[in-house]
Amino acid sequence: MSADRIARFTTLVEQQPDNVMFRFSLAQALEAGEDPTLAIPHYQTCAAAKADWMMPRILLGKLLLKQGDITAARPVLENALQLAIAQDHEDPAMELQAILEDLPKAP
Template identity: 55%
Template sequence: MSPRVAQFQALVDRQPDNELFRFSLAQAFVAERQEVAALPHLDRCLARKPDWMVVRILRGKCLLSLGRRAEARAELEAALRLAVEQQHEEPERELRALLADLAD
């Protein structure tokens, strides 16, 4: 376990309902190419806050890395809807590019 993963795992262990700690732990797992380990934490974040666009983006990218293209597409489309609704232009551009690549 990397020091970063261990750091955020300890925080989640102390405060399991803290979504920011869970998201940070998921990011640390992704940085270590451990997408499978990241997914339950991302899912828990979305269960509590379904409109958290950045979590949806990371979840979609994890699913892409795992070869789960149909699930990734659905997640990235949901993230795109949120980016448009929340007026986040840079994530919107990134998501449109990712989805265009999935269409090929």
């Protein structure tokens, strides 16, 4: 199933590389696939395309944490938290606060 979704959204992104919704769907499919790190540049593209789009930042930050890259994840998650608060998304804000509180302190 995941391979089918990856193939479908890869084709759509190739046809419409500026369509961030297709790219976001591709990132989600890649994250569920065999090599989740392939999703990282797609989440980054989505986050860069829309300054107020919280979800790709949350998913990117969590994926970076899973990869052990706390230094890269922290600012992404902090930005996502700011967006969650500004957009009155209480549950994501609480989740992000908890994640950030559990991270080791920055040097």
